[in-house]
Amino acid sequence: MKRFGIIGFGRFGQLAARHLRDHFDVVVCDAHDPVEDAGRIGVRTGSLAEIAGCDTVMLAVPVQALEQMLAEIAPHVRPGALVVDVASVKMLPARWMAEALPESVDIVATHPLFGPQSARRGLEGQPLVICPVRGEAHHRVAEFGRTLGLKVSITTPEEHDREMAYVQALTHLIGRTLVNIRIPDEELKTDSYQHLLELCALIGDDSEELFFAIQNLNPFAQEITQQFIGQANGLLDRSLKAGNRSAPARN
Numbered sequence: 001m002k003r004f005g006i007i008g009f010g011r012f013g014q015l016a017a018r019h020l021r022d023h024f025d026v027v028v029c030d031a032h033d034p035v036e037d038a039g040r041i042g043v044r045t046g047s048l049a050e051i052a053g054c055d056t057v058m059l060a061v062p063v064q065a066l067e068q069m070l071a072e073i074a075p076h077v078r079p080g081a082l083v084v085d086v087a088s089v090k091m092l093p094a095r096w097m098a099e100a101l102p103e104s105v106d107i108v109a110t111h112p113l114f115g116p117q118s119a120r121r122g123l124e125g126q127p128l129v130i131c132p133v134r135g136e137a138h139h140r141v142a143e144f145g146r147t148l149g150l151k152v153s154i155t156t157p158e159e160h161d162r163e164m165a166y167v168q169a170l171t172h173l174i175g176r177t178l179v180n181i182r183i184p185d186e187e188l189k190t191d192s193y194q195h196l197l198e199l200c201a202l203i204g205d206d207s208e209e210l211f212f213a214i215q216n217l218n219p220f221a222q223e224i225t226q227q228f229i230g231q232a233n234g235l236l237d238r239s240l241k242a243g244n245r246s247a248p249a250r251n
């Protein structure tokens with residue numbers, strides 16, 4: 001069985017291990033001792049050097065830690081190995097991997113557009129974005145993704161980040177704001193309010209670190225989120241003015 005190393009055993013690393021353990025000999029490591037979680041999921045733990053030497057290496061650390069992690073594993077990655085990342089932004093990780101890893105290593109940047117919440121009932125139909133970076137292994141990754149039931153799309157890191165500025169930066173800004181306000185589940189509610197509650201449930205457990213990565217490390221995010229805030233303020237201003245105009249005359 002081929003060895004599949006997962007570096008970073010947080011929310012996504014654990015989800016990936018659950019779905020990969022039947023297909024590979026999965027070995028994991030994390031900055032926090034992963035022994036208990038690994039035992040529960042049924043995979044082995046190993047040293048960073050051992051995992052970096054696997055046939056396939058998945059980088060599932062926070063994006064903010066990725067560049068440093070690549071510097072640490074680069075000397076241990078074997079020629080012919082495949083390295084994939086699963087970060088929520090793609091331009092920076094694709095560049096960092098191409099710069100840090102030896103030419104003999106295949107590189108595929110991926111973004112599974114799901115997490116433990118959205119995939120709680122399984123992987124069937126969940127979207128997987130694949131950005132080929134070096135070598136031909138992306139064909140293999142796409143094929144394997146399809147066998148897991150994933151809906152695979154192949155694109156460039158730049159196109160991915162452009163689309164994710166709306167799909168994630170905007171969505172997580174709205175969702176996290178609502179989570180922080182703690183909007184209540186009311187007895188009387190509309191379908192649209194129910195959608196907002198579902199958004200809170202979907203992203204409520206995501207870390208602030210993920211939020212910062214989605215906002216700050218996607219070069220297209222700021223323009224879209226500023227546009228949203230500008231529109232929201234503009235709408236409120238106009239509504240206040242319109243409200244004053246239509247108020248009944250005093251006498």
Ligand SMILES: O=C(O)C(=O)C[C@]1(C(=O)O)C=C[C@@H](O)C=C1
Pocket residue numbers: 087088112113114115116117118119168202203206
């Ligand atoms: O399902 C979840 O737990 C998620 O939060 C998944 C989610 C998202 O919905 O934006 C979060 C981060 C990943 O980049 C992709 C998907």
